[in-house]
Amino acid sequence: MAEWIPAARSIDPHVHATWARLWASLSPESMGSAWLDWAAHLATSPGKRLDLLHLASEQATQLAMYLAQTWGMGPAGLRAPVEPPAQDRRFADPAWQRWPFNLLHQSFLLQQQWWEAATADVWGVEKHHRDVTAFGARQWLDLLSPGNLLWTNPVALERTLREGGANLQRGFMYFLDDLSRAWSGRPPAGAENFVVGRDVAVTPGKVVLRNRLIELIQYAPTTPSVHPEPVLIVPAWIMKYYILDLSPHNSLIRYLVSQGHTVFCISWKNPTAEDRDLGMQDYLDLGVRAALAAVNAIVPGRKVHATGYCLGGTLLAIAAAAMVRDGDERLATMTLFAAQTDFSEPGELGLFIDESEISLLEAQMAETGYLRADQMAGAFQMLRSYDLLYSRMVNEYLLGERRPMNDLMAWNADATRMPARMHSEYLRQLFLEDALSEGHFNVDGRPVSLVDVEWPTFMVGTLTDHVAPWRSVYKLHLLSPAEITFALTSGGHNAGIVSEPGHPRRSYRLRTRPANGTYLSPDEWLATTEERPGSWWPAWTDWLRAHSGTPGVAPPSLGTPEQGYPALADAPGQYVRER
Template identity: 40%
Template sequence: MTTNDSIEAANVSPNVAKLEANLTRVEELTQRLLKVMGHGRHVAPALQGPSQELYLKAATAYMTEMMHNPAKLLEHQLQFWSKSVKHYVEAQHLLAQGKLEPPTDETPKDRRFSHELWETNPYFNFIKQQYLMNASAVQQAVEDIETLDSEEKKRLRYFSQQIVDMVSPTNFLPTNPEALALAAETEGESLVAGLENLIADLEANDGDLVVTLADKKAFKLGENLATTPGSVVFRNHLFELIQYAPTTDMVYSTPLIIFPPWINKFYILDLKPQNSLIKWAVDQGYTVFVVSWVNPNPGYRETSMTDYVESGYLTAINEVKDICGVKKVNAVGYCIAGTTLALTLALMKKRKDTSVNAVTFFTTLTDFSDRGEVGVFLDDDFVDGIEAEVAETGILDSFFMSRTFSYLRSNDLIYGPAIKSYMMGKAPPAFDLLYWNGDGTNLPAKMSVEYLRGLCQHDKFATDGFEIAGEVVKLDEVTVPLCAIACETDHIAAWKSSYAGVQQMGSKDKTFILSGSGHIAGIVNPPSKNKYGYYTNPEMGLTADDWLDAADQHEGSWWPTWDKWLSQKSGKKIAAREPGDADHPVLAPAPGTYVVAK
C-alpha cells in the first residue's frame, strides 16, 4: 500500500464509521417513530377537508362544459401538452448531445425553488419545470369552470391549490436537491437529526404531527416575552385583568382597556420591549389595562357569547372604572375580541350604558357577507364537523384552530418549516412571533358554535340582529366614536369586509386606517421599524376600492396617528396611577397566571 493509499483509507474510515453510526441511530429512531405514530387523535372526515359534494360539482361542471364547449377545453389541454412535451424533447435532445445542462426555462420564479440546483442541474430543473407546468394547468382548469357559483369556485380554487402545493417536489426527499446535498455532505447526519425532530414533534403532541415553528426553550413569559411591568388586579373564571405600571409622571385621565382575541394569547401585543404595543401605549401616558383570557378546558362547555360579554367585557370595564375612579373608559378590541366588543357596545346602547367613551377596532370583522380567505372553512361541511366535535369534547381544541390558520399559509407555516426541520435536520429558530403562533388556546363549545353559525355563516349582526344577553343587537347600534385599523393583506379579516362593517356602524365620528402587511405584522408594527406604511381617508361614504384610490399614503407605523386620535378622547392629564387599589390588591405580577397555564 502506498503512502497516498494509506492517507485515503484514513480519511475514508472515519466517514464510513460515521455513516454506520447514523444508520444504527436511524434503526433506533424508527422504533420510536412506529410507536408514537399509533397515538394520534382520530380526526373526523368532516374536519379533514371539504365534502365530496364540492369535487362532484366541479367534475360535473367540467364535463358539462366539455360537452357544450369542447374547443375551449381542447385548447387548454393542447397548450399544456405542447409545453410539457416540448420541454421533454428539448431535455432529451441536450442529453443526446452529451450536454448536462437544462433546456430553456420559462417557468415563473418561485421561492420554493431558490436553491441553485433547481436551475443548473438538468434532472432537478426538469422536475421543477414539469411540476410548475402541471400546477399552471390545474389552476387554469379551475378558472375555466364557469358554471359554479362564486363561493364554490373560491373553495375549489383554494383546495385544488392546497393539493398542488402538497405535491411540490420540494416536499419529498428524493426530489429535493438541497436536502440531498446536505445529507451527502453530512454522511446522513442531517437526515438523522431530521428524523429526531419529526419524532420529537410527534411525541410532544401525542402522535399528532404539528411542526414546531420556533425554539420553545428560547422563550419564557415574564423573562424575555411579555415583560412590560404590571400586575394582575382582578380575576374571575374567564379572565385576569392586568394593569400596567406607569412610565410617565402624568397620565391621561381616561384609562385604556385592551381586549385581545381569546383564540390566541394576549402577549402578541407585548412580545418584547422593542415591538410591544402595550409598552408603547404606557410610554405615551395611558393607563393601560389588558384582559388575559382563560384557556378553556371541557368544563367551559356551556360558556356562551353572552358569558364573554357579561362576565368578560362588561365586568372588565366596570372593574377598570372602579380602580381608576372614572365614569368612562376607552376600549380596544382585536380580531374576534373586536367583533365581540362591537356586540357589547350595541348591547350597552340598548341598556343606556355610556361607560365606553371611544373604541378602537384592530382587524375586526362585523359584516361577514364576504368572509375573505378564511371563508373556505366556513361552509356547512366544515362547521357541521366542528359542531359534532365540540358536542363530544366540550371544546374546540387549539389543534384544529392552529391547523386551519396554518393551511391559509401552508407553504410558509407547514411545508417550508417541515422541510427545514425533518429533511435538513435544522433546529427551529428562536423567533418570538412564531413561538406565540404555536402557543394556542381552546374555545368553549357553545361559544364556538354561536360564533360560527350566528356571525360567520348567517351574518346576523349586520342583518337581522344577533341575540346576546336577552337582547337582539344590530351593527348600527354601535354609536361611540371609533377608530378602526385593518391590514391590507390580512388573510383572516379581509380589510374590505372590515371597512364594510365600519360603514354600517352608527357612529358619527369614524376614523379608518389601512395598514400595510397582514393580520399580525400590520398591527405589531412599531414606529422604530419604519415599515409597511398605511393609508388614511376621512371620506367613509366611498366604496372600499374608491376609498383606497383617494387615500393618502403615509410611511412607517400607524401607531402615532392612532395616538393623536386617542389622546383627544382621553381627557386631561393627572398624576400617574399605580396598579390596583384597596379593593383590588395585586394578585400576581404580569403577565399573570392564565397566560402560562397549560
C-alpha cells in the first residue's frame, strides 16, 4: 500500500501560491483581520462613535458655511475648513480655490481628517491592526482623490482646453509606452540614457574577487598617497550597489577615492531560482567575510573601515558582533547608512510584515525560488502612493508632462531579486522576532550581541525615510556602548545618502556620544542638535580621517594575484549588469 502523503503538504502549498498571485502577495486575511478588529471594537465603543458623529456634523457645518461664502451668501473672510499638510502639494495650484473645485478638495480633506480620527484611539484595537487600518484608509483616499480624475482636476481641465486635448493624446501615448514596457519587462522610458558602466557606475577599478554571491570591486587611487586603512562598503542586496556610484558628480565612491581612501565595494549577484537555498549565513560567509578576507590580503596589516548601507548595514552589524564574540579585531570603525539594528519599531514597512503576510510570500517564493523585484517595489510604492504613483500618473497621463529620467530614478528601476530562504529568514528573524537586538540571532550556530560592539561608529539617518525611519536607526544608542557619531540628514532613504557637496537645499545635524556616554532620546537629540547647511559627506570623511593612522601611505596594487585575488575584470563587473 502506497504511503499516504498528507493532503496539507501536497495540496496547500500550490493553493497558497495561487492565492498569493491573485492578491499580488498582499495577504487579504491580514488586512481583513485588522479591519474586523477595528470594526468590532468600534461597535462596542458608543462614545467613540458619538465623537465621530459630532466631528462629521461639525465638518458638515464648516463646509456649508464655506460654500455659502464662496457664493457670496456667508460672512466674508471665512477661512477654508482645512488646510492641507505642508508636504501635500495636490491642491497647491490656485485653480483649486475656484468653484466647484474648492468644494471638492475641501470635502476630500475633511474626509481624510475624519478617517484619521476614526482609525485612531479606538479602544482595544491591537496596535498593528490600528496602523494597518489607518494605512488602508489612506490608500483608498489617495486613490479617490479628486486630483486623480480629469473632470475633477481643474489644472488638467485647463490644460486640456488650452491645448485642445493634445496633453491627453501625449498622456495616452505615455500610458501605452509604460504598459508595453511593463509587459515586456523593459526599464522605464529614459533609463536607456543611464547605462551601467557607461553613464553610471563609472569610477575606475577592478573586480578582485568573484564567488557565487558577490563580486568585490577595488577602486583605482586618484591621489599619490592614501590613508592607511581601507574602506569596505557593504551595500544592500535588495538593490544594486551603484546607488553609491551614480554619475561622476554624485558618486560617494568617487568622492571617497578623491579624499585619499582605498575603497572596496561588494556587488551582489542578482539571484535566480538556483540560489533559492542561500540564507543569511551564506550572505555573511560569501559576502562580508569573503570580502574582508580579500581586503586583508590586498592591504595586509591594516584594519578596515567597514561601511554598510540599509540591509547591508544590518548584515555588517551582525558580522561585527560575531567578530567581537570570536576575538576578531580586524575592524577600525563601523559606519551604518540608514541601517536598522532594532526592528521593534520598523516604521510603515512593518505594515506588510506579520505571520499571514510572510506565509503568503513564502508560499509564492517556494514555487519561484526568489522574491521578484516588482513585488518589493510595489510595497515601497504603497508606502508613498501619492508621491510615487498618483502624482506621476496625473502629470504624465492627464497633463502630458513626462518627468525627465535622472540617474537616481534609473537606478531605482534596476532592482534585484532575493533568494527564498534568505528573505524568509530576514523577515522572520529580524522583523518578526527582532532577534538581533534581543541577543538571539545566531551566527555559526551561536548567538551574537551588539552590546559587545565597541568600535567607533558613524551612523546616518535620513529625515523622511519610509524604509528605515531615523528614530529606529537611532536605537543602536541603546544597544551598543561604543562611541557613536550620529548624523541626521535631510532627504529620504536614498536621496539623503546621495547628498554630494554642492547639492542644493541639503542640511544635516551631527553629534557624537562618547563611549559609554549618557543616552539622549531621539526627540531630545533633535531638539538640542544644531542644523548645519550642506552635505554630510565631508563630516564623515573628517571622522574617518580622525580614526585613521598617519596618512601618506603608497596606494596598494589593484588585487594581489600571489594571494589568490587577481584583477579579474574592469569595474563595474558582470553581476551588476544581470537582469
